[in-house]
Amino acid sequence: MEQNSETQRESAARTSSGSEQAGCYVYCVARAGEQGSLGAIGIEGHEAYTVPHKGLCAVIHDCPARPYESTDPEVAGVWVLAHHRVVEAAWKRWGNVLPLTFNTIIAATEKSAEENLVAWLETEYDSLNGRFDTLAGKSEYVVQVSWDAAVITGTVAKASPEIRKLEEEIGSKPRGLAYMYRQKLGKLLKKEIEAKAEKEFKALYDTISRCVDNIHVEKTKEDQEGRQMLMNLSCLVSTERYPDMEAELAKLGNTEGYFVRLAGPLPPYSFC
């Protein structure tokens, strides 16, 4: 209940001031000269429509020249999702889009916001076309590889003679000493697991980079209980190379203790 009233309040605050400077919220630029509407699918149900310029068009909605701000992460989440949906709709329609960051708003000056937008498209015309050429026929995929901490710890412990010896010794030690030896064992295991993770990361990165067009290493995230994320990649992949990547990931997913998450195709958010 409280969250709804919050949303309404923020929404009302954005639309109530009639004298406010006008602006346009830009979702993405597409390689299409079409003028038209994508429907009321924009942030807060705004109509998303195109502003064409020389074979390109920007997908926008009209708004005050003020960023969308909220202290409630859920409200912001809904806005970001709407942003993504518009970019995705444009991408499905025209195939080649350059998504812009959430909250990209062009303000009116002595000229209207739309005129300023067209001027920007004109200034950036060559650079935008260059980027469209690079991205043609390619999509972004998120590739996340995790491993099962317990399975990997078991494998590492079995493979290391030093760890096995320490494990045997612990059994015959008095309480205090056994505690200290367990700490040593933990440290040793951690070191071995880190070394293995580094080796695996390099091998995986090499394998994946051979079947994608571009690759960005993102920060690893918290995974579900018991799993540790080894790598989090954004990959730019052409339609022809996608089956190679999928096959490599399927092979890895069948290895004991490994989990692979593949999300996409997505518009090329990380590569514009």
Next chain:
Amino acid sequence: MTKLDINVNDLKSGVLGLVVALVEIIKEVLRLEAMRRMEGGSLTEEELERLGEALMELDAAIEKLKVEQGIVDSVKAVRDGLDSVVDDFLDTMLNPGRWTQQAHQEHSLGAE
């Protein structure tokens, strides 16, 4: 005048969580120092046994306190928060590419 609304239980759990998280960090430092001495060979077996016992008792006392006071989650939240601050810092230092991202973010925040 703004009324300060304080839930006494939340405050207790927050402050106690912070204190116990700090005690845990100090315990970690002690443990690492003990390990360093053990690996350096400067302690006799007897000294190691006593040190191990002491650390073990400290572990048990902290765990008991956390359960009794119902602050297991708040201690974890403080530790996770500190971990993520350190992770972010290291991530930025080790990946110069992020400096540009951060500069852009700060710039756009400043522009707003």
